Amino acid sequence: MTIEATTPSGERMILNMGPHHPATHGVLRIVVESDGEVVANCTPDHGYLHRSIEKIGECVEWQMFVPYTDRIDYVCAMNANLAYCVGVEQLLRSDPGTAVQVPFRAECIRVLVAELNRISSHMIAVGAMAMDVGAVTPFLHSIAQREMVNDIFEKLCGQRLTYNYITVGGVAYDLTPGAPDEIASFLNTFEKEMVRFNKLITTNTIFRDRCASVAVVTSDEAIAWGLVGPNLRGSGVDWDLRRDEPYGIYGQLAVRVPFGERFAGRHGAVGDCYDRYIVRLLEVQESVRLCREVLKLLPPPAPKATDQTGGFQADVKKQLARPPKGEMYSRTEAPRGEMGYFIVSDGTKVPYRVRCRTGSFSAAGIFHHVMKGIFLADVVAVIGSFDVVVPEIDR
Amino acid sequence: MTDDPMMNALPGSTKQKAGNQLDEQIHLTAVDEFLAWGKENSLFYLLFATACCGIELMQAGGPRYDLDRLGMIPRATPRQSDLMIIAGTITHKMAERVRLIYQQMTEPRWVVSMGSCANSGGPFSKWSYSVLNGIDKYIPVDIYIPGCPPRPEALIDGVYALRERVRRYRTLGVRETVPHIVASADAAFGCHFGKGGSKQPEEPKA
Amino acid sequence: MSALSFAELCERVHARWPAVEAKRSDNGQPFLLVPATELVALVQWLRSDRELRFDALSDLTGYDLMKYPATPPSDAIAVVYVLFSYVQKHKLMLRVLAPRAACVVPSVSFLWPAALYFEREVWDLLGVHFDGHPTLLRIMTPQDWVGHPLRKDYIYPSEYHGVPHLREGQHFEHVPQREGDAVKAAPTAPAAPAKGAPPA
Numbered sequence A: 001m002t003i004e005a006t007t008p009s010g011e012r013m014i015l016n017m018g019p020h021h022p023a024t025h026g027v028l029r030i031v032v033e034s035d036g037e038v039v040a041n042c043t044p045d046h047g048y049l050h051r052s053i054e055k056i057g058e059c060v061e062w063q064m065f066v067p068y069t070d071r072i073d074y075v076c077a078m079n080a081n082l083a084y085c086v087g088v089e090q091l092l093r094s095d096p097g098t099a100v101q102v103p104f105r106a107e108c109i110r111v112l113v114a115e116l117n118r119i120s121s122h123m124i125a126v127g128a129m130a131m132d133v134g135a136v137t138p139f140l141h142s143i144a145q146r147e148m149v150n151d152i153f154e155k156l157c158g159q160r161l162t163y164n165y166i167t168v169g170g171v172a173y174d175l176t177p178g179a180p181d182e183i184a185s186f187l188n189t190f191e192k193e194m195v196r197f198n199k200l201i202t203t204n205t206i207f208r209d210r211c212a213s214v215a216v217v218t219s220d221e222a223i224a225w226g227l228v229g230p231n232l233r234g235s236g237v238d239w240d241l242r243r244d245e246p247y248g249i250y251g252q253l254a255v256r257v258p259f260g261e262r263f264a265g266r267h268g269a270v271g272d273c274y275d276r277y278i279v280r281l282l283e284v285q286e287s288v289r290l291c292r293e294v295l296k297l298l299p300p301p302a303p304k305a306t307d308q309t310g311g312f313q314a315d316v317k318k319q320l321a322r323p324p325k326g327e328m329y330s331r332t333e334a335p336r337g338e339m340g341y342f343i344v345s346d347g348t349k350v351p352y353r354v355r356c357r358t359g360s361f362s363a364a365g366i367f368h369h370v371m372k373g374i375f376l377a378d379v380v381a382v383i384g385s386f387d388v389v390v391p392e393i394d395r
Numbered sequence B: 001m002t003d004d005p006m007m008n009a010l011p012g013s014t015k016q017k018a019g020n021q022l023d024e025q026i027h028l029t030a031v032d033e034f035l036a037w038g039k040e041n042s043l044f045y046l047l048f049a050t051a052c053c054g055i056e057l058m059q060a061g062g063p064r065y066d067l068d069r070l071g072m073i074p075r076a077t078p079r080q081s082d083l084m085i086i087a088g089t090i091t092h093k094m095a096e097r098v099r100l101i102y103q104q105m106t107e108p109r110w111v112v113s114m115g116s117c118a119n120s121g122g123p124f125s126k127w128s129y130s131v132l133n134g135i136d137k138y139i140p141v142d143i144y145i146p147g148c149p150p151r152p153e154a155l156i157d158g159v160y161a162l163r164e165r166v167r168r169y170r171t172l173g174v175r176e177t178v179p180h181i182v183a184s185a186d187a188a189f190g191c192h193f194g195k196g197g198s199k200q201p202e203e204p205k206a
Numbered sequence C: 001m002s003a004l005s006f007a008e009l010c011e012r013v014h015a016r017w018p019a020v021e022a023k024r025s026d027n028g029q030p031f032l033l034v035p036a037t038e039l040v041a042l043v044q045w046l047r048s049d050r051e052l053r054f055d056a057l058s059d060l061t062g063y064d065l066m067k068y069p070a071t072p073p074s075d076a077i078a079v080v081y082v083l084f085s086y087v088q089k090h091k092l093m094l095r096v097l098a099p100r101a102a103c104v105v106p107s108v109s110f111l112w113p114a115a116l117y118f119e120r121e122v123w124d125l126l127g128v129h130f131d132g133h134p135t136l137l138r139i140m141t142p143q144d145w146v147g148h149p150l151r152k153d154y155i156y157p158s159e160y161h162g163v164p165h166l167r168e169g170q171h172f173e174h175v176p177q178r179e180g181d182a183v184k185a186a187p188t189a190p191a192a193p194a195k196g197a198p199p200a
């Protein structure tokens, strides 16, 4: 990929960032054309982690694709599982003969793990962003919190990162008997930790001024460029699929949606890096609240796994062997925004086409637009504030 | 100085406690052994994470598993690092970059392949068209760690195996080429690793 | 104002664009089948009309109809547009069929910049050429990659830049096992082991 340096004086410098660069969160390559300290132009180059997951979706059976969704977004694998399973269930529901009813307990567990994973994913996002602008300590604090969530998940499904826990029709294992108490006590300590974390970095004047008014995305721009999730809300758009197009039991939980409102104060603007950062922190608080609410709703376990309230896994073998012919577009709210699945079935046990629309892909699409005219040192802050995860871009 | 366990652990040291006399503070050892001792305890690793395994690498460097206590500090540039931990999937597009980075590292250099993907393509080996099935087709690998992703404990196990190897390294000797495979209970997905896709390729000239 | 249902949307579209057909997929998902020649004018109107206001392109993707059991069978590439309006909160799916022989669809990136990336992806993976796109380069695979992987007749590469794709001892038939599927592509021959390191 080439960039023409077009200034008559020819004084622009071309700087290659990545694909191996510690601040690009993986293998993202950005070719920056700089005019002194200012970015004149930039071209992201993707595909260094293109693992052909969509092609794999056409080769494996319905249930076998779930582990691959883990790898589409490994920072919030539960949400990625959930997005795919919700899509397949909606496809099955489009024909009354194959409709599946997910047990209520399974729905509760799904929301619980999805919100816990949202917490751990946002902790990585804010910690990594702070690290990118030069504050390493908050990252260690956020990693410590992530380890706590990992412990809970490990007891649940035996994995620390790629869970393969949520399946079509429910979840793979029931909660362990002590899990609700453990989660409740984790939420309590986590809230205390967050106070410390915020003192450390969020209210830090240097950090705030560093991020204020950098890479401002207005709400119209955000919509037109297809931003989703916290990036969209950071620009002041009040939209969250959990509240506005509820799936699962989110309809029964009053989800409060934070959005960007110039948190950086006088020097900030709606939709700058600091707004996107704060929206993530507020979402973490909301997730803590949702987890507590779900713990109250959680019905006691039933002896039979397929029980409609207390079970955790509906029997879907028959349905998945002969799913309805047709297609379905479904979307769910993952930590990095709308995760849409376009699923086409030809009526066999192998999907015909699985397409995953992810938040990071469109966030990466806006890079060359927002990076024009910012300082070179801010490039990493911008990448951090959009919270891109590379396999979500490349898949 | 006298109670420094590290000094007592010096190869060739017969004294458990060095005294204040001049001759008691002099240790006789081979240069190679001394260098190996230094290298072994300061394996700076390249911060090179491509995919999911990279998160586990990050968490291994985090507060709980704390790779720092083994003298392992992440470096951002290959020119300052001794060890490259390939954490994650390597695609065909990325593989040539990996070799470039490897060539920029100074000798002696070591490579740990972390996770099924870097070992053999892992879950992507069968149906993927773009994933390189094993990084050992491009650069020589010393330690293979199976798992998808390997736990940080498995990584640390691999690091200890590597330290053994570093201790045996001799500047003028023959480089060990037989890879070490860390035994792991959770070696997910059938792997062909260790056989070497193309045997061990010769070391590319830097 | 409130969200319009698909029938109401159809009514308004039909009044101006009689060539656009309202269709349903096999499981009843409604969509509009748009001729490629009318696409640009239609989406321009969809985006600017006061009652419709589709200000976001939620998704743009496609799939190969070659092996889809439809009657009559088709070998076109279907390009799927998912439009969404954050103002009116309604959703609409459009579809354009691009025949394999002349796989060209006009670009909509001048309306929704989000399409810049989506179209590059569809071009890369499915080989649909978007007319009017400023930089229609491959986005996922390397620029010198051969073929469009998500097409159903794609043949897996046996090597890339001299490095074999498979390991020694691996034999995979890279063809999805679909019931009643005649194997079209020959399975990739087992790769020969490379001699030493590939040239730098």
Ligand code: SF4
Pocket (backbone or CB within 6 Å): A071, A162, B051, B052, B053, B054, B087, B088, B089, B114, B115, B116, B117, B118, B122, B123, B147, B148, B149, B150
């Ligand atoms: S081995 Fe597994 S966890 Fe590691 S990079 Fe590959 S898919 Fe991800």
